[in-house]
Amino acid sequence: MKDTLLIFDLDGTLWDSAGPVAESWNEVFQREAPGLPLLTIDDIHSVMGMTMKEIGETLYADRIIPNREAIFDQCCNYEVEYLYSHCGTLYPDFRSTMEALKKEGYGLAVVSNCQTGYVAAFLASSGASDLFLDYEEWGRTGLSKGENIRLVMDRNGYTKGIYIGDTKKDQEATLQAGLPFIHAAYGFGKSVNPDGVIHSLSELPSVIKNLLN
Known part of the structure; x- marks a missing residue:
């Protein structure tokens, strides 16, 4: 051995996993923050390797998003749920x-x-x-x-x-x-x-x- x-x-x-991750986050954004542009695969690739805290501070950093932390927490949780059935x-x-x-x-x-x-x-x-x-x-x-x-x-x-x-x-x-x-x-x-x-x-x-x- x-x-x-x-x-x-x-x-x-x-x-x-950028494809299904973008899909899962966009579902949350459409429900919780419909004014945000939808994320692309390139957007997700740009933050791969960061911690979720760093990602939350990086994506849409130039936009004021009410309840940003709560929305990104939802994205984080739903992403995991989504990936179980979307490899x-x-x-x-x-x-x-x-x-x-x-x-x-x-x-x-x-x-x-x-x-x-x-x-x-x-x-x-x-x-x-x-x-x-x-x-x-x-x-x-x-x-x-x-x-x-x-x-x-x-x-x-x-x-x-x-x-x-x-x-x-x-x-x-x-x-x-x-x-x-x-x-x-x-x-x-x-x-x-x-x-x-x-x-x-x-x-x-x-x-x-x-x-x-």
Whole structure:
């Protein structure tokens, strides 16, 4: 058995949920704030990787929205409910790659800057609950991503780990946690001198082997 935990970012690394997320938020806006322009997929992509607090402060920052916090809280909650039945777009070879890594003996986990329930919705709608041994969310702990990475490592008894993500913020969090970082270059962001790079999930097993060797 391997002694290494592979920890994944979610948005831009394992799936792209921007379509259903925009749909769910627009439903809330049409009901609670009908004067707001509808969100586009590009709008959602622009805030991927932020915490929900940061997203609430960024979207429509130039507009005065009565009850802004309450409305965005509704969006946050309804988004999770919506994603249970509206799966985001899984990146190619997601299932086969995760199964191959698990067969090799690696532990698999997810750490995301999302709200409480978002990762559970991903696991349910994608049918991937059997693949991952643990996950953590900003909404559940209030901790930084680096702290949550370390939390998942420690509570599962791993001393070695690798984080796979798509943005510079992911890389910075990985550095904070003291782990190597593999950049998912097909995602939403860039990185600077990562320890490894993948252009598709199917490349991950070989990049991990090279990194560990």
